[in-house]
Amino acid sequence: MxxxxxxxxxxxxxxxxDQVAGVTLTENPGHALASVSARLGQEIACAEHLGTVLGGKAPGVGTWVRSEPMSAFWMGQDQWMVTAPFDTHEDLAAQLTTRFGITAAxxxxxxxxxxxxxxxxGVERVMQLCANIDIETTPVEAAVRSVIHYMGVYVLRSAPDALTIFSARSSAKSLHHALLTAMRSAL
Amino acid sequence: MSLQNRLDGGLIDRSETWSFRFDNKYYKGHKGDTLASALLANGVRLMGRSFKYHRPRGPMTTGSEEPNAIVELREGARKEPNTRATTIELYDGLRANSQNRWPSLNFDAMAVNDLLSNFFAAGFYYKTFMWPAAFWEKVYEPIIRRAAGLGSLSLQDDPDGYDKGFLHCDLLIIGGGPAGLAAALTAGESGARVVLCDEDFLVGGRLNLETYEVGGMAGAAWAAETVARLQALPNVRVMPRTTVIGAFDHGIYGAVERVSDHLAVPEDGKPRQILWRITSKRALLCAGAIERPIVFENNDRPGIMQASALRAYANRWATTPAQQVAIFTNNDDGHRTAYDLVAKGVKVVSVIDTRTDAPTSSEYDVIAGGVIDQTWGRLGLSQIEVKMPKGGTRRIKCGALGVSGGWNPNVHLTCHQGGRPTWNNALAAFVPSGTLPPGMTVAGAANGIFSTHGALQSGADGAKAILADLAIKASAPALPEAEDTPVKITPFWHVKTAKRAWVDQQNDVTAKDIKLAHQENYVSVEHLKRYTTLGMATDQGKTSNTAGLAIMAEVAGKAIPEVGTTMFRPPYTPTAMGVYAGRAWGMEMRPTRLTPSHKWAEEQGAVFTEAGLWLRAQWYPKPGETHWRQSCDREVIQTRKSVGICDVTSLGKIDVQGADAAAFLNTVYCNGFAKLPVGKVRYGLMLREDGIVMDDGTAARLAENHFVVTTTTAKAVEVYRHLEFVRQCLCPDKDVHLISTTDAWAQFSVAGPNSRKLLEKIVDDGVNLSNEAFPFMACAEITICGGLRARLFRISFSGELAYEIAVPTRYGDALVRRLMQAGAEFDVVPYGLEALNVMRIEKGHVTGNELNGTTTALNLGMGRMVSKAKDSIGSTLSERPGLNEPDALKLVGLRPVNKDHMVPAGAHLMSKGTKVDAVHGQGYVTSACYSPNLGCHIALGFLKSGDTRIGETIRLVSPLMGVDHEVEVVSPNFFDPEGERLRA
Amino acid sequence: MIINHPLLGPRDSSEFVYLGDARLLNRPDWQADNALEQFIDYGHTRENPAGLHRELWYHEQGDRSWLVVTRNTVTHEITQVELARDVARTGGRSK
Structure with a gap:
């Protein structure tokens, strides 16, 4: 070790x-992540592998499939992001490489x-000041790529009153500031 | 408290009495007042001076179309010039000042312009200030700017915050009058997602201003009840204080919500305003109509206003500009004002109706077929003169005059996509045309339907049509009973006079100016507008354009529709610059990206600089160092002597995988990558298709089908976009996978003769760093510090024995601390961007300064890297003759002949004895620094045929910096030209 | 503007980066006899229609797909949106 x-x-x-009114914003370092991109000609096999990993089906366009220990959301055509608890899956990419073999990069x-x-x-009101997402009609388990103050984000809806936001790590402070400012403004 | 001109009733809250100040005088008003209504109630009619002639002016309207009552609101940093008193919501402690006057509003010295008015007619500036040309900037403009103009800026940072927000809806309803409310009710109760915006703080439009009953109750009460009903619907968002400022492509609307403008200071954390971007499936414009004035001599005195404004002030705000008023009208609606005022106990001394068949009244005197030909009252109306129908004149004393020339549908937003309204003869007004912004329909008075019943019905019908279009089943609520008076109007535009009659009061354009423009052959309406400035003020001529067009039609002998109409453009009303900026100003202009060692570097006292979005350490000052050069030189010397560490995380990293990854890199780099062995790194030059260099970097082959490509910090985004273009558009069936890993890995350069010894202390057992096992340009995935996965590359930007080591970003902070600790025995130094730059210039390595978007591989001395044996992006066009002239620029090193001379970047290279001009230019300096190893300034630059001119002495010229001295052309590789150090 | 992404549905144009004429998909053969002329034409010669225009947009703040968007340059009406990769394949760019 x-x-x-x-x-x-x-x-x-x-x-x-951070807490503003009834909304809590929590930094979550507990995700291990790995991207899965189906190799050419292996699209069906790769999606099937991913389905097996998730105990169901691979996420369709703009969606997020939650499972234990691994979850995944759609990033692009034949491309997904797989997440798992960091504590137990720090080597997620290595694990998936073994599992997917030649079917995925x-x-x-x-x-x-x-x-x-x-x-x-109030998370919807906050998001309305952050991103051009139709958040009111965004269902639970949607994964939407968008922009918050010039920063690319994935907004994942985990519950009617809960969102998970992924963005580039290097601009974490700017994103945090943007989210907190919007919370103070909207709530 | 009883104010001079406060009436009974109204929609003001008398339980809240507030104090406010206008021009050093304190007044009282109530909650629900606007600044204009409160001032009128206090007997103040004079609120501003006009733009050009400094004529005394008072409010003409009750809304955002106001041309005259323009004031500076608030003081200090929050001061806002050019704000309409008619829309300023009163709050306790409000402070406002009149503008464009000196020394005071009552006595304005600049009103001398008014006496010189013959000199200031249309085109005056164009004709008078033509010559001499140099006088314009130095003499005329400053004088004119001082004399004419509007408010002044605070010149301080705006202390308030502004947000941008995003809404989505099925139906956006613009305007909450009877049409808008009926539409919202219909669509809302049918389940559609509705956003209803109204610029007023009290939603209801003219329902709040009229005495008409709706559904057996006061119109205002019905409006309030309906708003409450709408607010209870979860699918409806009612937004008061929200102005839709523009109609943009594909159903997108811009709207400004004034969240805090009715407060002295915004609440903590709350924005002053929000700019909403509303994405709508459909929009229904219910923006109402605006009453237009009739033009006559001296029609601009304080107290003269729209007749509809006069009754609105009485009905909603319980105030009147004076106790004795007259009405001047060409239509029945003017009489409505007279009735309402009489009901409020205001003395209506006369209604002058231009129509000989005017209705009569038992309540007030009517002069049918009369016109007003003159007025008196220096700072406010005192008397009018009526030209009687049967000849002769009659003078009537009054303190206010309501003027009604008919109503203009508010077509502003219908024009934002290029549509022009069409003329409707029955209404004598322009109505929205068929070419509306896609998705927009128009209802109510905005569509020329002026009765309350008509507005309610057309709003509901408009909503129903939209619901059908969106396949939403309409459940139509019953509409209340309301008046359905027809429009009765006989067009009458202006009372002829040889003197001045004001058409556009905000820009001081008179009927005479329009005639003059026509005489001078300004035939096109667009030319008329620009020559006279009619309609070009901040109100965009909402009250003046139609009369202007009518007068132009008359002098041209044409019908109004033949003259045409000018365009309305966004924004609908003047909009604070801050709201367009939103939160993006100062350091929040754009995101800041921090390197993994940022926290540690801060602890070291590092000085940071912006590199794109990144903050990078520029140098690390030590105690006693007072100049950056001391720190930089020390860092360079110590790195070359022992070992230095630099955070290079910001360089772009792209993971390239797939069976065709090598072939793909062969396509995007001009040099070959197919045969790069696993475990090796290669320098790559990427061209644009036009043969110019796009970027450079390295590609490391970690496995047969796996590369890690690096880009420069500045071009990371552009290169990634380009690679995706090549992947998807040019080779769609190659097995290639791209993803950015820039942020995933913390990467440090460890450079200097002791770098190997330092790294050997942290790599795990079994990792062999010897020159034989891990030579120059080797790469490997290894573990360090007892099992942490890491990537090691033996690459060098500094020219030293050097490595770059990468670990998952969360461990970057710990790694730099560990490297510093392990390197203590070698006196390791952290080095910043300045030292990095010095070392790369010493080695002749190029960077953004050289890859400047104009240079080719040939210019960089890398022409032979462009492989002719394969197809790569840019290889064909790099062979264009123009890029391969015999005297093409070549990268060279430059050293001053006199060692004490400095060499500035950007300086130009000239042959000795030639003129210093562009024709004789031989090249230019791209990068320069002081080299502590060579003991003098050195530079890189491009010189014509530079590769054949080594040893030549040329001139280095920078007229800007006063530099003109001799430099020697040398190899760009100043330091260790054989590369022995980096292969050690 | 709103671009109706073939996979994601309507998306705001601010998520996209514009490149230009979709003829950039038709990259010439580098070994053709007149390759240089063809590449000059490919790189620089453009129609400038007042009307329908096929153009490339990149969904940078989205799924990173390149799209071929058919847009009326006069009205901004967008009549067709395709994945550029599919268009490239149809156009014979498969290896």
Whole structure:
């Protein structure tokens, strides 16, 4: 076991938590991520593998399939992002490479992203000040790619009052500031 | 408290009495007042001075179409010039000042312009200030700017925040009058997603301004009840204080919500305003109509206003500009004002109706067939003169005059996509044309349907048609009973006079100006507009355009529709710049990207610089160092002497996988990649299709089907986009997979003769870093510090024995600390961008300065890298003759002949003895620095045929910096030209 | 503007990056006799229609697909949106 201590994307040793009115914003460093891209001619086989991993079907366009321990959301045609608990799956990319074999190109994405969980009464109003997403009609288990203040994001809806937001790790502080400002403004 | 001109009733809340200040005088008003209504109630009619002639002016309207009552609202950093007193919602402690006057509103010295008016007619500036040309900027413009103009800026940062927001709906309803409310009710109760925007703080439109009953109750009460009913619907969003400012493509509308403008200071964390981008499936414009004035001599005195404004002030705001008023009208609606005022106890001294068949009244005197030919009252109306139908004149004392020239449907937003309204003879007005913005329909008065019943019905019908279009089943609520008075109007535009009669009061354009423009052959309406400035003020001529067109038609001997109409453009009303910026200003202009070592670097006291979106350490000052060069030189020397560490995470990293990954890289790089062995890195040059260099970087082959490509920091996004273009559009059936991994890995350069020894202390057992096992340009996936996965590349930008080591980003902070700790015995230094730049210039390595969008591989001295044996992007066009002239620019090194001379980047290269001009230019300097290793300034640059001119002495010229001295042309590789150090 | 993405449905144009004429899909053969002329034409010669225009848009803040959008340059009406990869395949760009 190596002895290098990790930092959260916002720079703390522990995740950052904010509360405005009834909404909580929590930095979540607990995801391991890996992208899965079906190799040419292996699209069906790859989707089947992914379905097996998830205990169901591979996510369709713009959706998110949640399962234990792995979940996945759609990124593009024949391309998905698989997530799993970091503590048990830090080597997610290696695991998936073994599992998918020649059917997919797998790339470690764990630390490319920062993740925030936003939960509470009013998340829709907050999101209306953040991204051009029709959030009122965005169903639970949707995965929408959008932009918040010039930062690319995936907004995943986990419940009517809960969203998970993935964005580039290097601009985590800017995104956090944008989300918090919108919360103070909208709530 | 009883105010001079406060009436009974109205929709103001008398339980809240507020104090406010206008021009150093304190007044009282109530909740529900606007600044204009409160001032009128206090007996103040004079609220501003006109733009050009500094004529005294008061409010003409009650809304955002107001041309005259323009004030500076608030003070200090929050001061907002050019704000309409008619839309400023009163709050306790409000402060406003009149503008465009000196020294005071009552006595304005600049009103001398008014006496000189003959000099200021249309085209005056064009004709008078033509010559001499140099005088314009230095003499005329400053004088004119001081004399004419509107409010002043605070010149301080805006302390308030602005948001941008995004809404989506089936139906956007613009305007909450009877048509809008009926539409919202119909669509809302049918389950459609509705957004209803109204610019007023009290939704209801003219229902709040009229005495007509709706459904057996006061119109305002019905409006309030309906708004409450709508607000209870989860699928309806009612947005008061929200102005739809523009109709854009594909059903997108811009709207500004004034969240906090009715407060002295926004609540903590709340924005002042929000710019909403509303994506609608359909839009229904219910923006109502605007009453237009009749033009006559001296028709601009404070107290003269729209007749509809006079009754609106009385009905809603319980105020009147004066206790004795007169009405001047060409239609029945003018009489409506007289009735309402009489009912409010205001003395209506006369109704002057241009029509000989005007209705009569037992309540007030009517002069049928009369016109007003003159008015008096220096700072406010005191008397009018009526030209009687049977000859002669009659003078009538009054403090206010309501003018009704008929109503113009508010077609502004229908024009935003290029549509022009059409003339309707029965209404004597322009109505929306068939070429509306796609998805928009128009209802109510905006569509020329002026009765309350008609508005309610057309709103409901409009909504029903839209619901049918969207396949939503309509459940139509019953509509209330309401008046259905027909329009009775005989067009009458202006009372002829040889003196000045004001058409556009905001820009001080008179009927005479229009005639003059016509005389001078400005025939096109668009030319008329620009020559006279009619309709070009902040109100876009909402109250003045039609009269202007009518007068032009008359002098041209044409019908109004033949003259045409000018365009309305977004924004509908003047809009604060801040709301367009939103949160994106200052450091929030764009996102900031931080490197994994940022926190550590901050602790070291590093100075940061922006590199694209990234903040990167520029240098790391040590105690006692007072100039950046001291830090930079030390970092360079120590790195070349022992070892230095630099965070290079910001360079773009792209994972390229697939069976065809090597073939793909062969296509996108001009040099070959097919035969790169696994475990090796190669430098690659990427061209644009036109043969110009796009970017450079490295590709490391981690496995047969797996490469990691790096880009420069600046071009990471562009290169990724380009690679996706090549992948999807040019080779759609290659097995290639791309994903950015820039943020996933923290990457550090470890450079210097002791870099191997340092790294050997942290790599795990079994990782052999010897030159034989891990030579120059090797790469491997390894583990460090007891099992952490890492990537190691033996590449060098500095020219030293060097490595780049990458670990998952969350461990980057710990890694840099570990490297510094492990390197303590070698006196390891962190180095910043400045030292990095010095070392790469010493090595002749190119960067963005050289890859500047004009240079080719040939220019860079890499012409032979462009493989002729394969197809790659840009290879064919790089062979264009023009890019391969014998005297093409070539990359060279430059060293001053006098070692004390500095060499500025951007300087130009000239042959000795030639003129210093563009024709004789021989090239230019791209990068320059002081080299602590060579003990002098050095530079890289492009020189014509530079590769054959090594050893030549040429001139380096920078007229801008006053530099003109001799430099020697040398190899760009200043330091260790044989590359012995990096292969050590 | 709203671009009706073939996979994702209507998306705001601010998520996209514009490139230009879709003829960029028809990259010439580098080994043709007049390859240089063909490439000059490919790189620089453009129609400028007042009307329907087939053009390339990149869904950078989306699924990163390149699209061929048929847009009326006069009205901005968008009449067809296709995945550029499919168009390239149909156009014979498969290897």
């Amino acid at each position: 190596h002895d290098l201590a990790p930092l959260c994307a916002l720079g703390g040793t522990a995740p950052h938590i 797998i790339t470690e994405q764990t630390d490319a992203w920062v993740s925030f969980d936003m939960r509470g009464d």
